[in-house]
Amino acid sequence: MDELRLGVIGVGGRGALALHAHKPEKKTRIVAGTDISGSAIAKFKERLGDGVATYKDYRKMLEKEDLDAVFITSPDFLHEEQAVAALKRGTAVYLEKPMAITIKGCDRILATARESGAKLFLGHNMRYMRFVHKMKDIIDSGAIGEVKTVWCRHFISYGGDAYFRDWHSERKNTTSLLLQKGAHDIDVIHWLAGAYSRRVAGFGSLGVYSRCKRRKANDPYSAKFDASHWPPLKQSGFSPRIDVEDMNMILMDLDNGVQASYLQCHYTPDSCRNYTVIGTEGRIENYGDYGGESTIELWNKRHDGFRLKGDKTYKFGHDFGGHGGADEKIVQGFIDYLRKDKRPFTSPIASRYSVATGFLGAKSIRSGGKPFDIPRLNKKLEGAFS
Numbered sequence: 001m002d003e004l005r006l007g008v009i010g011v012g013g014r015g016a017l018a019l020h021a022h023k024p025e026k027k028t029r030i031v032a033g034t035d036i037s038g039s040a041i042a043k044f045k046e047r048l049g050d051g052v053a054t055y056k057d058y059r060k061m062l063e064k065e066d067l068d069a070v071f072i073t074s075p076d077f078l079h080e081e082q083a084v085a086a087l088k089r090g091t092a093v094y095l096e097k098p099m100a101i102t103i104k105g106c107d108r109i110l111a112t113a114r115e116s117g118a119k120l121f122l123g124h125n126m127r128y129m130r131f132v133h134k135m136k137d138i139i140d141s142g143a144i145g146e147v148k149t150v151w152c153r154h155f156i157s158y159g160g161d162a163y164f165r166d167w168h169s170e171r172k173n174t175t176s177l178l179l180q181k182g183a184h185d186i187d188v189i190h191w192l193a194g195a196y197s198r199r200v201a202g203f204g205s206l207g208v209y210s211r212c213k214r215r216k217a218n219d220p221y222s223a224k225f226d227a228s229h230w231p232p233l234k235q236s237g238f239s240p241r242i243d244v245e246d247m248n249m250i251l252m253d254l255d256n257g258v259q260a261s262y263l264q265c266h267y268t269p270d271s272c273r274n275y276t277v278i279g280t281e282g283r284i285e286n287y288g289d290y291g292g293e294s295t296i297e298l299w300n301k302r303h304d305g306f307r308l309k310g311d312k313t314y315k316f317g318h319d320f321g322g323h324g325g326a327d328e329k330i331v332q333g334f335i336d337y338l339r340k341d342k343r344p345f346t347s348p349i350a351s352r353y354s355v356a357t358g359f360l361g362a363k364s365i366r367s368g369g370k371p372f373d374i375p376r377l378n379k380k381l382e383g384a385f386s
């Protein structure tokens with residue numbers, strides 16, 4: 001077995017994910033990395049040793065290193081350019097979500113992957129989370145009958161820390177937090193429902209963080225989570241420019257007639273993704289996701305009135321590791337895809353539809369709630385990845 005030579009574009013922040021792949025004893029080695037930040041590069045070298053090659057410009061790394069694959073863990077607005085550059089050279093890509101910040105950007109990445117034949121893997125780690133798999137298994141077992149509707153409420157206590165102090169706060173960098181955060185959940189909704197959205201409409205607002213104290217453009221800032229940052233309106237140090245919504249609500253009509261909602265709020269006191277899936281013979285709901293003692297409740301007998309406990313409870317212990325262990329699992333999924341052609345749980349096509357739904361959901365929010373049809377991907381591209 002030949003050694004897999006891996007590179008990382010954006011070694012700071014989320015770039016730490018790629019370290020799960022560095023297993024020289026298993027012939028998988030990170031040999032190079034690139035970042036515009038000197039301190040991120042220094043930390044990367046500290047972790048991997050002086051033998052690892054580093055670059056400020058990702059193009060130089062692609063040119064000089066003989067890489068089998070790259071992890072792209074840079075900010076959202078760079079994904080399209082960097083993924084296209086790597087795929088064009090025939091280098092396999094692990095691309096963080098969201099795939100790109102426009103529908104056109106996603107379709108360009110897909111077209112490039114199809115032309116070059118290089119493997120493209122999307123970083124939707126929720127598809128490697130235990131609670132999501134369990135919900136899918138329950139649905140697939142028929143326990144709630146035919147799925148008719150999926151509702152997701154997404155509470156984000158750290159929204160003010162993570163998304164309104166740096167590049168995330170501007171539409172030009174993210175389009176909307178419906179892509180940056182919601183691309184995960186829209187993808188999970190599509191997966192659980194078994195179809196993609198064909199039409200979307202929404203309302204949303206920027207009503208809290210726009211009222212907080214801002215920093216000046218050149219002031220230092222930190223986007224680290226800090227639980228003492230409460231209540232939201234008392235916080236300061238926010239980006240000089242904020243034009244993404246801090247509360248988003250979209251309604252989706254899916255190809256198979258399932259209808260869904262995704263509600264996202266960035267100033268809640270707690271954090272959780274809470275899904276309920278309702279079918280013709282019952283309903284499931286998760287209490288907690290990966291961060292603690294979580295359960296999925298299944299109600300499939302009639303009870304007139306509210307019952308906290310379902311007719312059946314599926315319990316989960318505490319999962320350890322990044323994102324409840326999903327980070328390590330998804331990286332292994334990528335390596336297995338590269339080495340053994342093992343089909344991953346994620347899909348580039350599904351990722352494209354999550355971006356398309358978020359993109360047009362944001363457009364609807366910014367157009368007074370007008371619904372938009374989601375353009376289908378051309379058949380050639382769809383066929384190339386199915």
Ligand SMILES: NC(=O)c1ccc[n+]([C@@H]2O[C@H](COP(=O)([O-])OP(=O)(O)OC[C@H]3O[C@@H](n4cnc5c(N)ncnc54)[C@H](O)[C@@H]3O)[C@@H](O)[C@H]2O)c1
Nearest residue numbers: 010012013014034035036037040073074075076096097098
């Ligand atoms: N799947 C998940 O659970 C998950 C979690 C966190 C972040 N992410 C995704 O990871 C990506 C990065 O997010 P982040 O919070 O780490 O952002 P970040 O701002 O910390 O950026 C990551 C790194 O990229 C570097 N970078 C910026 N411009 C670059 C360039 N031109 N070339 C090379 N490197 C460059 C930055 O200096 C930084 O070290 C985003 O797309 C985000 O959506 C995914």
